[in-house]
Amino acid sequence: MLGTKQERLHNYRENMRTFFGSTVDLYYERWGDFLHLAIFEPGDDCTDYAGAFDRTHERYWQTINGPGAKRILELATGAGAFAAWMSRRGAAEIVGIDICAVQLGHARKRMRKERIDNVKIIEHDIMELNRLEEPPFDAVVYLDAACYLPDRRKVIHHIASQLNPGGRVLLVDWCRPGAVSFLEQELILDPFYRYWSIPEMETVEGYKRAFDSAGLTMIEFDDLSKKVMPNWVSGCDKACQALKDPLTADKLLAIAKATARFGPLGLQYAKDQFYAVAFARLAADAGLLQYCLFVAEKKLV
Numbered sequence: 001m002l003g004t005k006q007e008r009l010h011n012y013r014e015n016m017r018t019f020f021g022s023t024v025d026l027y028y029e030r031w032g033d034f035l036h037l038a039i040f041e042p043g044d045d046c047t048d049y050a051g052a053f054d055r056t057h058e059r060y061w062q063t064i065n066g067p068g069a070k071r072i073l074e075l076a077t078g079a080g081a082f083a084a085w086m087s088r089r090g091a092a093e094i095v096g097i098d099i100c101a102v103q104l105g106h107a108r109k110r111m112r113k114e115r116i117d118n119v120k121i122i123e124h125d126i127m128e129l130n131r132l133e134e135p136p137f138d139a140v141v142y143l144d145a146a147c148y149l150p151d152r153r154k155v156i157h158h159i160a161s162q163l164n165p166g167g168r169v170l171l172v173d174w175c176r177p178g179a180v181s182f183l184e185q186e187l188i189l190d191p192f193y194r195y196w197s198i199p200e201m202e203t204v205e206g207y208k209r210a211f212d213s214a215g216l217t218m219i220e221f222d223d224l225s226k227k228v229m230p231n232w233v234s235g236c237d238k239a240c241q242a243l244k245d246p247l248t249a250d251k252l253l254a255i256a257k258a259t260a261r262f263g264p265l266g267l268q269y270a271k272d273q274f275y276a277v278a279f280a281r282l283a284a285d286a287g288l289l290q291y292c293l294f295v296a297e298k299k300l301v
Contacts, residue, residue, distance in 0.1 A: 008199040009150040013099060013125060016148060019197045021102040022266030023273055024079070028106075030238045033081040036143040036172065037228040037291060046230040057085050060141065063220065063295050064168045066091060069138035073097070073162060075126050076145035080107030080119065086141075087116045095134055097124040127151065129158035137162055140169040147174050147198050153210040160214040163298040169216065172224075175290040176201040184288055192283050195276035197269070207294055216296035224291045225284065232281040 008015060027035055038052035039059070045051070064072070070092045074083050077096030086094055096119060098104050107121045124132055127149065140159050146152050159169050180189065193200060204221070211218055262269075283289035 005193070005199050008193070008197060012127070012148070012150045012199075015197055016099050017101065018262050018266055019269050020078075020100040022262045022269045024100070024103055024106070026270055026273060028079065031235065033079065035078055036082070037224075037231040039224055039227045040230050041227065046233075049234075052230075057082065057089075060143075060170055060172075061086065061089055064139035064141060064170050066139070069167075071095070071135065071137045071139075073134075073137040073140045075129070075140065075142040075159075077107055077121065078103045080110045080121065082141070082143065083107070083119045083121075084110055084114055084116055087119050092118065094119045095122060095137070096120070097122045097126065097129075097132070099123065099125050126155055129155060130161055132162065134162075136164045136167070138164055138167045140167070142169070142171045142173075144172060144174070146171060147201050150199060152202055152207070153213070156207075156210040156216070157214045160216050160298055165298055165300045167298045168219075169294075169296050169298075171207070171294045171296075173207070173292060173294075174198075174201050175204050175207065175292045176288060177290065178203050178205060180288065184286065188279065188283050188286060188288055191275070192279040192289075195272045195279055201289075204290065204292055207292070211294065211296045215299055217299055218294065218296050220293070220295035222293040224293055225287075225289070228291045229284065232277075232284050235277045236281045238277075 024035075032049065034053055037056075038049055039056040040046055040052050041055075044055075061067075066072070066086065066089060072086060072091055072094045074086075074094060074096040077083050077098050078100075080096055083094050083096045096107060098107070098121075101123065104121055104123055111117075111119050111121065122132075126145075140163060142159070146155070149155055156169075156171075163169065176189065189201075192198070204223075208218060208221075280289060284291075
């Protein structure tokens with residue numbers, strides 16, 4: 001892992017390629033197709049993840065005015081699971097971008113397997129979104145990945161430049177409280193950042209200021225922290241179970257391939273995910289990990 005904030009900032013591109021390239025197969029095996037979190041409303045069955053994800057995605061779809069959006073951009077599309085969901089829901093045209101070749105390989109394989117032809121997958125750095133050579137979009141979706149960026153304000157300005165007037169952006173991300181004690185920072189947040197390769201989380205107010213300065217009008221905000229707690233409980237249970245499972249020949253081969261491709265750092269990232277999930281649960285329980293939904297709209301003039 002990259003130990004300091006400055007290392008994670010300065011090595012952002014290669015870090016993202018190595019971190020996600022060496023851990024995504026582990027997450028898809030243990031966590032599931034979607035690396036963002038499912039929302040559980042009061043009264044929902046906390047073990048019914050399929051139902052929770054369907055309801056979560058339908059909320060997101062309506063939030064971005066999916067039925068009326070002709071072109072949708074998904075940032076950090078990963079393996080393309082949500083892009084595929086939007087395609088099945090009726091999206092006209094989707095462009096999904098990601099920086100990690102391993103993720104993009106999964107996404108392209110998914111589109112071929114599901115015979116989806118209205119999703120375009122592009123390898124592109126979100127920090128260079130202003131250089132994306134595509135016509136403007138009616139909606140932008142960015143789930144659970146802005147926390148990895150070295151300059152979120154810059155990217156939100158770039159997002160605004162990619163939107164048609166009246167277009168919407170849905171950003172869901174992990175935020176930190178405005179005031180954090182020294183011990184909370186040292187004992188909980190700093191290890192969480194290191195193990196999950198995050199430079200530092202943004203505050204809610206910091207995001208709101210970034211949207212405003214980019215000419216985007218905030219139309220909805222929701223702190224979903226309590227509604228996603230079942231994800232952390234399940235994640236910790238799955239991480240503990242993974243430690244108990246025997247090392248099969250297939251798993252040893254996968255470890256060997258990851259080590260050959262990404263070196264010792266890639267293997268270390270994979271092992272560190274047990275600590276990452278544990279510290280995520282701890283941070284969430286302590287109120288230091290806020291899971292927040294932002295919806296903004298580009299001004300008409």
